[in-house]
Amino acid sequence: MIPGLAEYVSLRLLRRFLFTDAFLVRFGKFVPYYRTNANQLDAGPVVDLYADAMARSGLPLAANRSILEIGSGATNSVGYALLRRQLAGAKGRIYLFEPRARLDRRADANLRKRFGNDDLARVERIATLAVLPDRSIDLVLSHSVLEHVADMDGLLASLERVLQPAGSMIHSVDYRDHFFKYPYHFLLFRQKRWERWLNPGDLPRWRMSGHLEAFTARGFRTEVLDSHTLADTFEKIKRSISADFDPDDPALAIAAAVFRITRDPEKPSAPGQPSAIGRNQ
Numbered sequence: 138m139i140p141g142l143a144e145y146v147s148l149r150l151l152r153r154f155l156f157t158d159a160f161l162v163r164f165g166k167f168v169p170y171y172r173t174n175a176n177q178l179d180a181g182p183v184v185d186l187y188a189d190a191m192a193r194s195g196l197p198l199a200a201n202r203s204i205l206e207i208g209s210g211a212t213n214s215v216g217y218a219l220l221r222r223q224l225a226g227a228k229g230r231i232y233l234f235e236p237r238a239r240l241d242r243r244a245d246a247n248l249r250k251r252f253g254n255d256d257l258a259r260v261e262r263i264a265t266l267a268v269l270p271d272r273s274i275d276l277v278l279s280h281s282v283l284e285h286v287a288d289m290d291g292l293l294a295s296l297e298r299v300l301q302p303a304g305s306m307i308h309s310v311d312y313r314d315h316f317f318k319y320p321y322h323f324l325l326f327r328q329k330r331w332e333r334w335l336n337p338g339d340l341p342r343w344r345m346s347g348h349l350e351a352f353t354a355r356g357f358r359t360e361v362l363d364s365h366t367l368a369d370t371f372e373k374i375k376r377s378i379s380a381d382f383d384p385d386d387p388a389l390a391i392a393a394a395v396f397r398i399t400r401d402p403e404k405p406s407a408p409g410q411p412s413a414i415g416r417n418q
């Protein structure tokens with residue numbers, strides 16, 4: 138018997154059919170097991186992670202550069218924290234691309250109080266990447282976003298267009314089921330059942346290998362800076378994983394990872410469309 142299956146399924150059904158995203162942005166902190174996004178709580182740890190990955194990638198921390206953060210969420214807090222830490226340098230620009238979540242204007246007004254107009258003019262929230270010129274971005278960042286992306290190839294095509302030839306990306310990805318008490322339970326269901334009944338709407342169940350394949354297919358070079366697995370928890374459900382996932386995928390149990398992406402000078406970019414779930418579909 139799989140531990141917690143009845144609780145998992147009933148609460149996933151509630152999440153799917155009762156709670157809207159807008160409701161959770163406002164009242165999520167009162168909903169049991171719901172975890173508020175980092176940007177709404179504290180941008181500090183997100184920017185610490187970015188700074189650490191930049192340092193480990195050999196990127197100078199204080200150079201003037203154009204940074205694009207994708208999937209910034211309901212606040213611009215990470216943009217302001219990047220500004221304060223001067224990770225775009227003293228004169229660089231910071232773009233925050235958020236295609237879905239509406240800006241929390243009250244939080245934004247509070248956050249902006251700490252900065253002068255010249256600094257604030259260097260942070261811009263955008264709803265589409267189409268406004269950015271070709272090859273205008275030095276560094277792309279994301280935190281807990283890639284696991285939510287439905288059209289990865291569409292996103293990568295846009296990022297490839299806006300990234301400078303020598304530019305790079307740092308993506309921190311959370312591969313756990315976002316019902317965090319059961320970090321691998323979503324691997325138990327066939328695709329049709331997951332999509333029809335259980336998917337909260339924005340969790341296509343990417344595994345790390347699918348993401349790395351998508352970047353490689355687009356002509357990028359990938360480097361995993363960090364990854365970890367919840368081995369004991371995975372062991373408990375391993376034998377019940379849906380046939381949609383590749384049991385031989387060495388990255389199947391990865392719970393979180395940070396990767397660095399650069400252009401691969403030896404490979405021309407080519408469109409590719411690896412699917413979010415296992416390759417044996």
Ligand SMILES: C[S@@+](CC[C@H](N)C(=O)[O-])C[C@H]1O[C@@H](n2cnc3c(N)ncnc32)[C@H](O)[C@@H]1O
Nearest residue numbers: 174175176208209210237238280281282285286
């Ligand atoms: C879990 S939230 C993370 C927000 C923020 N980065 C943080 O760590 O607090 C995921 C965000 O990714 C955004 N997102 C989903 N699909 C996206 C896409 N294709 N491109 C950019 N952002 C996307 C969502 O709108 C949402 O704001």
